[in-house]
Amino acid sequence: MAVAPLAACGGGGDDEAGASSNGGSSNTVAPAAAAATATPAPVIEIKISDNEFSPKDITIKTGTTVKWVWGGANPHSVLVAGFKSETMTGTGEFIREFKSGAGTFNYQCGVHGEAMAGRIVIE
Secondary structure (H helix, E strand, C coil): CCHHHHHHHCCCCCCHHHHHHCCCCHHHHHHHHHHHHCCCCCEEEEEEECCEEECCEEEECCCEEEEEEECCCCCECEEECCEECCCECCCCEEEEEECCCCEEEEEEECCCEEEEEEEEEEC
8 A cells, every 4th residue: 555655756657567566766756855955056148249248247146157158250269267268160158167255257258358358246
């Protein structure tokens, strides 16, 4: 009698063979519990178009991931906090997680310099 309620709580594989031969449901309950407690880090996207970052200035919380996404025909790269992306044209992305505390990080295109720049403020 205890097998039927455990199988019903599993949420998947309700076929008769699985319900009668499961023997224990801890392996189906534990992953669901772990998934419920995991909170993904926020991701902010900055688009790179022909000679422009959009948005160029952002304010984020510690632990936020910033993703620069390429578009357009001109080559660009990202220089930020001692890191440099590849120089890319068309499509691509560069991802950085900002784990440190409050502060300001200026960034710019490695091809166009300060003419194509932005700022990340961490609260």
